[in-house]
Amino acid sequence: MKYRILLSTVIVALLTACGNQPQGTQSDIETPVSVQELKKGSISKLINTTGTALATYSVELNSETSGFYALQTNPSTGRPYKLGDAVKKGQLIIRLENKEYENGIALESKKLSLEITEQEQSKQKALYEKGGVTLSEMRNTEVRVTNARLDLENATINLEKMSVRAPFDGVIVTLPHYTQQGRVNQGSLMVGLMAYSRMYMDINLPESAIGYVKSNQPVYVTHYTLPNDTLRGEISELSPAISTETRTFKGKVLIDNNGLKLRPGMFVKADIVVDRADSAIIIPKDVILSRRNRKYVYVVEKNTAIVRDIQTGLEDEDNVEVTQGLNVNDNLIIRGYETLRENSRVKVLK
Structure with a gap:
């Protein structure tokens, strides 16, 4: 019996001591966060598509x-010219x-023939003015000059x-190898040229975009090799026509490629x-939280996390773009x- 009383006393003492210890609460814990001070900027609504960039001018020249x-x-x-x-x-x-x-062309002979007929025409005109030849005779001389x-x-x-000449300013993209002074047949491929400082791409857009996409709208073009x-x-x-098979409509994009960074194909x-919206408050998408059709973010006020509902x-x-709920200079929590939770204590990391 004596031992039981002693054991009970020890248990009560321990429980009392435990009850007197201060309990830490969540509100006392400072959660480390990173913030972004909000400034105004610009944002664009984009419709994305893909396609193949092609040269505006392209030609393959064969021997005539x-x-x-x-x-x-x-x-x-x-x-010597090369690719x-x-x-x-x-x-x-x-x-x-x-x-x-x-x-067989006899170019020099034909030059001489033209020269002779032109001289004859001059003589016939002089004689006609003096009445030495008829109008018909002078006209026949004009026909010979024309021929x-x-x-x-x-x-x-x-x-x-x-002669194989470039029909436009461009770059050699095809140049088959032939032995110098080797004979080539008529119709053989001689050279391929492209001009791609200005390029184009054919695009297919979803039917849902037909109310948004208009002619002359700006386009940003990127390639994975040019990050x-x-x-x-x-x-x-x-x-204006929608394909009944793919539910898309066609378009064409012209691309400025003055630096020739983009290559055909x-x-x-x-x-x-x-x-596009200018002078707007812009925030990262991934910081937006949602619950039951409600969108919200956290901002820091006096080392406390405050919930802001946003539109x-x-x-x-x-x-x-945030149209309502945030202001310039607000400290948005981004990490x-x-x-x-609402009113959580936070520690802002530099």
């Missing part, structure tokens, strides 16, 4: 006659040599078929700017908000 192959020297490099060389409109890239073909001039023009055109470069473009064409992403507007991939 047979001849012996002579690749010309690029005056910019002092070496990747830039060329100017009218620049001679390849020359085909064929004496038999040139003799001689056309013969010379045709000869010049045929002779030019032996730090965003090219500018614009909507140039839009089809690249698969790119296009973000079409269909709306949102435009949004892009990462950010959203550590996951475990917070």
Whole structure:
């Protein structure tokens, strides 16, 4: 019995001691958080699509006659033309040599014929003014001059078929190998050129976007190999028809590529700017919490987490516009908000 009384006394003493210990509460714990002081900025509503960037001008030139192959020297490099060389409109890239073909054209003979007929025409005009020839005789001389001039023009055109020239400013993208002075046949591929300082891409947009996308809207174009470069473009064409199979409509985007960073054939992403808000409060999407159709965030006031209900507007991939609920200079909690409750004590990390 004595031992039982002693044991009971010890238990009561321990319970009393435990009851006198101060209990820590959640409100005494400071949760570490990071904040962002809100400033005004701009945000755009984007519609995303993808497609292949293509050169605005592209051509493959074939030989119009047979001849012996002579690749010309690029005056910019002092070496024979090669893949990747830039060329100017009218620049001679390849020359085909064929004496038999040139003799058949008889260019010099046709020049002489034109000169002779023009001299005869001058004499006939002088005689006609003096009454020495009839009007019909003078007209016949004019016909001969016209025919001689056309013969010379045709000869010049045929002779030019032996020269392969750039039809526009561009870059050599195809250049088959032929042995110098080797014979090539008519119709053989000589060179491929592209001009891609200005590019385009065909796009397909969902039916739901037809009320948003308009001609001349700006477009941001990116490629995964150019993570730090965003090219500018614009909507140039839009089809009013919806495909019954895909429920999409077609369009075309023109792309400014003055730095030639984008290459023909690249698969790119296009973000079409269909709306824009300037001087707006912008916050990261991932800090927004929701419950029962309610959107809210946490801000810091006097080391305390305060709940702010918000309404949102435009949004892009990462950010959203806040139209109500936040003010400039509010300290928005952007890290550590996951475990917070209303009026939780916080410690702002620098």
